[in-house]
Amino acid sequence: MGSAQADTKASGEFARDMRYIPTRITADGRDGYPVEADRYRLIIARACPWANRAAIVRRLLGLEPVLSMGICGPVHDERSWTFDLDPSGVDPVLRIPRLRDAYLARDPDYPLGITVPAIVDVPSGQVVTNDFPTMTIDLSTEWVRYHRDGAPDLYPESLREEIDEVSELVFTDVNNGVYRCGFASSQGAYEQAYDRLFARLDWLEDRLTRRRYLVGDTITEADVRLFTTLVRFDAVYHGHFKCNRNKLTEMPALWAYTRDLFQTPGFGDTIDFAQIKEHYYVVHTGINPTQIVPKGPDPSGWLTPHHRAELGGRPFGEGTPPGPPPRDERVPSLK
Structure with a gap:
C-alpha cells in the first residue's frame, strides 16, 4: 500500500496501521459520493500489491470506460507517491504531481500515510477513499450498472x-x-x-x-x-x-x-x-x-x-x- 501506514511494537513486530478514509462510493450515494461514470479516478502503482487488487477487479468487471486510472511511478519519497511516469511528472486528469495533493485537498491536516489505491473525485480533486479492502468489494457490488456484459460475479452472495x-x-x-x-x-x-x-x-x-x-x-x-x-x-x-x-x-x-x-x-x-x-x-x-x-x-x-x-x-x-x-x-x- 506504498507509504505503508505502519509502526513497530516494542517486541519488534511490524504493525500495520489500518486507519483509512472510510468514505464509500455507493449506488445510493449515502456518503455523498454516488456511483457515476467519468467522475472518479482510481490511482494505483504497479508496484503495490494492494493497489494491484483494484486494478485487477476494475479490469475483470470492465470498468475502464467509466473509471479512469492514474498510475504512479514505482519509487516515492517520504512525502508521497508521484506521477513521474506522466509527461512533466503531472497526472493528466488531476493536474497534480503528487498524490499527496489530493489527500490535502480533502483534509489540509491529513495525518496518515499517503497510500495507494486511492479513488479521487475529479471535480473537487479530493481523495474519496483509500480503504483498499472495501474498495474492491464496492466495485463488485455498488458499480453493477456499469459492469461490462459478461462480467464475473467476484463476490457472489452465497459464498460471501x-x-x-x-x-x-x-x-x-x-x-x-x-x-x-x-x-x-x-x-x-x-x-x-x-x-x-x-x-x-x-x-x-x-x-x-x-x-x-x-x-x-x-x-x-x-x-x-x-x-x-x-x-x-x-x-x-x-x-x-x-x-x-x-x-x-x-x-x-x-x-x-x-x-x-x-x-x-x-x-x-x-x-x-x-x-x-x-x-x-x-x-x-x-x-x-x-x-x-x-x-x-x-x-x-x-x-x-x-x-x-x-x-x-x-x-x-x-x-x-x-x-x-x-x-x-x-x-x-x-x-
Whole structure:
C-alpha cells in the first residue's frame, strides 16, 4: 500500500496501521459520493500489491470506460507517491504531481500515510477513499450498472461468508505476513511471522491441490487478494523480506495456481515485474541500503503450462474474459 501506514511494537513486530478514509462510493450515494461514470479516478502503482487488487477487479468487471486510472511511478519519497511516469511528472486528469495533493485537498491536516489505491473525485480533486479492502468489494457490488456484459460475479452472495473467512486468513498470515517478516525488528518477531506465513502457505498448498480456486469453482475476490502477494513472492518477498523457506516455484499447487491466474486476462496483464522490483529494493533503504535491484528471477516461467483446467472450474462462471487493456495501460510483455 506504498507509504505503508505502519509502526513497530516494542517486541519488534511490524504493525500495520489500518486507519483509512472510510468514505464509500455507493449506488445510493449515502456518503455523498454516488456511483457515476467519468467522475472518479482510481490511482494505483504497479508496484503495490494492494493497489494491484483494484486494478485487477476494475479490469475483470470492465470498468475502464467509466473509471479512469492514474498510475504512479514505482519509487516515492517520504512525502508521497508521484506521477513521474506522466509527461512533466503531472497526472493528466488531476493536474497534480503528487498524490499527496489530493489527500490535502480533502483534509489540509491529513495525518496518515499517503497510500495507494486511492479513488479521487475529479471535480473537487479530493481523495474519496483509500480503504483498499472495501474498495474492491464496492466495485463488485455498488458499480453493477456499469459492469461490462459478461462480467464475473467476484463476490457472489452465497459464498460471501466463506470468501470473507478465507480472505481474513490470507490477509493476516500471507498478504500482511510477508511484511511482518520483512519489517520485523527483532529475531523473535521475524521468526514468529515466518512460521505463520509458511504454515498458511502449506494450508493453501493443500487446499489448492484439490480445487482450482480458493472458494467455489470460479474466480472470486479471495483469489484476487491472494494472487497479488503470490505473484510478487519470488521476485521480492523470498529474498528482500527473508521469506526464504522455499520459493513459490517450489510449491507445486501454488505455483500452478498463480500461473493459471497470471495467464487469465485481467491478472498477468496488470503485472510489471520491473516496477515491482524497483519499488521494494529502492524505497526500502532500511532493508536494502545499497538500493541494488536484483536482475532475476527469470520471468519466462510464468507463461508455461499449468494444467489447472484438469481440476474443473470455470474462471468467469457464466461470464466471459475481459478484452485487452486500454493501450495506455498495457504492461511490458514477458520475453
